[in-house]
Amino acid sequence: xxxxxxLRPVDHEAASCYSCGYSEADAAAVFGANQVLLNRVHDAAxxxxxxxxDTLGETLDMLEVKFPQMLFCVYLGALPPKLGLxxxxxxxxxxxxxxxxxxxxxxxxxxxxxxxxNRKQIGISLGYFAETLISEEDAYRALTAxxxxxxxSEFGEAIERIFLKLGKVLDRQGxxxxxxxxxxxxxxxxxxxxxxxxxxxxxxxxxxxxxxxxQEDDARVSELMSA
Amino acid sequence: xxxxxxxxxxxxxxxxSLHARxxxxxxxxxxxxxxxxxxxxxxxxxxxxxxxxxNRAVAETDPDFVGPPAPPLPSPDxxxxxxxxxAVPSSPGPFYGxxxxxxxxxxxxxxRVRENPDGTFTVPEEEVAEVEAYEPLPPLEGELADLxxxxxxxxxxxxxxxxxxEQKSNDIMRFLEFHSDESKIRIYIMSFGENQKxxxxxxxxxxxxxxxxxxxxxxxxxxxxxxxxxxxxxNESIRDSLPKSVFDRILQNxxxxxxxxxxxxxxxEKMAIELSIQLYWLSRLMEQEKDGxxxxxxxxxxxxxxxxxxxxxxxxxxxxxxxxxxxGKALTFVLAVVFILGGLAxxxxxxxxxxxxxxxxxxxxxxxxxxxxxxxxxxxxxxxxGGFVSMSFELNEGxx
Numbered sequence: 337x338x339x340x341x342x343l344r345p346v347d348h349e350a351a352s353c354y355s356c357g358y359s360e361a362d363a364a365a366v367f368g369a370n371q372v373l374l375n376r377v378h379d380a381a382x383x384x385x386x387x388x389x390d391t392l393g394e395t396l397d398m399l400e401v402k403f404p405q406m407l408f409c410v411y412l413g414a415l416p417p418k419l420g421l422x423x424x425x426x427x428x429x430x431x432x433x434x435x436x437x438x439x440x441x442x443x444x445x446x447x448x449x450x451x452x453x454n455r456k457q458i459g460i461s462l463g464y465f466a467e468t469l470i471s472e473e474d475a476y477r478a479l480t481a482x483x484x485x486x487x488x489s490e491f492g493e494a495i496e497r498i499f500l501k502l503g504k505v506l507d508r509q510g511x512x513x514x515x516x517x518x519x520x521x522x523x524x525x526x527x528x529x530x531x532x533x534x535x536x537x538x539x540x541x542x543x544x545x546x547x548x549x550x551q552e553d554d555a556r557v558s559e560l561m562s563a
Numbered sequence: 564x565x566x567x568x569x570x571x572x573x574x575x576x577x578x579x580s581l582h583a584r585x586x587x588x589x590x591x592x593x594x595x596x597x598x599x600x601x602x603x604x605x606x607x608x609x610x611x612x613x614x615x616x617x618n619r620a621v622a623e624t625d626p627d628f629v630g631p632p633a634p635p636l637p638s639p640d641x642x643x644x645x646x647x648x649x650a651v652p653s654s655p656g657p658f659y660g661x662x663x664x665x666x667x668x669x670x671x672x673x674x675r676v677r678e679n680p681d682g683t684f685t686v687p688e689e690e691v692a693e694v695e696a697y698e699p700l701p702p703l704e705g706e707l708a709d710l711x712x713x714x715x716x717x718x719x720x721x722x723x724x725x726x727x728x729e730q731k732s733n734d735i736m737r738f739l740e741f742h743s744d745e746s747k748i749r750i751y752i753m754s755f756g757e758n759q760k761x762x763x764x765x766x767x768x769x770x771x772x773x774x775x776x777x778x779x780x781x782x783x784x785x786x787x788x789x790x791x792x793x794x795x796x797x798n799e800s801i802r803d804s805l806p807k808s809v810f811d812r813i814l815q816n817x818x819x820x821x822x823x824x825x826x827x828x829x830x831x832e833k834m835a836i837e838l839s840i841q842l843y844w845l846s847r848l849m850e851q852e853k854d855g856x857x858x859x860x861x862x863x864x865x866x867x868x869x870x871x872x873x874x875x876x877x878x879x880x881x882x883x884x885x886x887x888x889x890x891g892k893a894l895t896f897v898l899a900v901v902f903i904l905g906g907l908a909x910x911x912x913x914x915x916x917x918x919x920x921x922x923x924x925x926x927x928x929x930x931x932x933x934x935x936x937x938x939x940x941x942x943x944x945x946x947x948x949g950g951f952v953s954m955s956f957e958l959n960e961g962x963x
Contacts, residue, residue, distance in 0.1 A: 459953030
């Protein structure tokens with residue numbers, strides 16, 4: 337995982353970023369500590385037409401039927417320049433309350449697509465549970481698949497394609513998890529194998545400790561001192 | 564008493580058996596003996612080989628001879644010696660029986676076999692009449708050479724030395740005349756002796772050109788009982804129109820036919836017939852060549868000439884390389900193209916189906932439930948730990 341602010345790797349149990357000390361409290365200081373109410377398709381930038389919104393809603397309905405535990409939501413906005421998209425996604429998933437989301441769809445199962453029309457950026461924020469099902473590579477592949485539509489300002493189709501791609505990933509992941517035994521499942525989903533920082537190995541040679549002073553060196557030092 | 568009667572009866576039976584004799588047929592008289600004819604009068608007695616005379620001789624010397632008496636010998640004057648000879652047909656009417664005096668009778672050969680005292684047989688050695696070798700023929704010079712080469716041949720068979728039999732010569736000439744009526748290419752056959760050679764000053768090719776320049780003809784030079792020396796001389800126009808392999812094949816076939824027979828007339832006859840057959844197909848080939856083969860010949864190699872649509876196996880036998888069916892080749896090419904395109908289309912369809920199946924975005928089917936578990940929180944987030952992936956869709960920027 338990476339820190340939403342500095343994008344440095346973060347351990348999976350870290351209370352704050354080791355590099356910049358970022359945490360949810362910092363996000364709350366910026367965006368607020370209150371809960372906010374979100375639509376499933378929250379178009380703050382008003383960039384979607386009604387037909388696109390309806391089509392996207394149908395797609396999300398279908399995905400929610402297929403995956404009853406997952407939460408699919410979208411935030412489209414024109415963010416100020418200093419506001420990071422990853423920080424917004426982090427904060428929204430922790431403080432947002434999606435309308436119509438049932439109890440079975442908590443935010444930790446959420447897949448939030450965030451788009452900043454000012455900086456032409458789009459991202460996917462994943463809750464804790466969704467992180468275990470969707471890898472960064474799959475998420476990035478879904479974004480890449482929608483890039484032509486995004487370039488052509490077909491935002492509705494782009495978001496629809498992203499969710500469909502992620503739905504395929506979830507489908508594949510679900511079939512894979514069905515084949516695993518209970519132990520393998522626990523080890524896979526709880527990240528038991530990755531208890532340490534998923535940092536890349538350091539390529540520089542380790543520093544050698546200084547040698548302890550020997551008796552000859554002590555004698556030589558005493559001679560110098562006496563001289 | 565009874566014993567004496569039995570002894571008397573036995574003695575009388577024994578005496579009767581001693582006096583018993585076998586009743587054999589007897590000739591009524593000596594005069595009647597000559598009237599009996601061997602064979603029951605079916606054919607003249609003089610034609611019966613030796614049997615009657617031998618019987619007569621044996622009957623005269625051996626008194627115990629019981630065989631049939633011999634008929635009287637024929638005399639040059641009367642035809643039959645005996646006055647009381649039976650009515651034997653002596654007129655020269657149609658006769659279908661065995662012929663007397665022929666060497667094929669089995670009796671004469673068996674008579675020459677003599678039995679030795681130790682039981683073995685001595686067969687006299689027959690003198691085998693050696694076949695007389697042909698008389699040496701004079702060399703082809705002077706008038707004899709003029710008979711061959713001075714003038715253009717009038718007949719199709721040129722045999723001034725009469726090396727072939729008259730009957731065969733007539734047959735061959737009739738066949739060659741028939742061939743000339745049916746075929747455009749005539750056949751002339753020159754027959755030489757086995758040791759004769761064409762004079763060095765005579766150029767057969769030039770003579771052929773001189774004699775048959777206006778009409779196609781083949782001159783076959785045959786050497787008696789040496790078919791392997793046979794030569795075929797074609798017109799230059801014919802030679803130029805077809806590859807050399809065709810003419811080699813024709814010559815080989817003729818030589819093969821000539822080698823089947825031993826005698827010169829048979830060899831000439833067989834070779835003439837084979838040459839006629841070969842020339843028929845040669846003319847067919849030339850016609851095909853004239854019709855549409857010129858351009859094709861220039862454009863393609865010899866081995867791509869179009870064969871006649873009804874060319875039989877014989878035609879393909881001696882020119883298999885050049886008779887490639889153009890239609891079949893085109894059909895093969897079309898089939899190959901269709902097959903390749905069809906294969907590519909099939910592969911493309913399969914690939915498209917696979918791509919569509921893999922890339923389809925429709926998520927349907929039964930609801931999928933994931934196993935639930937608890938995950939440790941990080942960065943103080945209750946639901947999200949900052950997992951985020953982003954991308955820029957600005958045209959001038961890459962992904963973030």
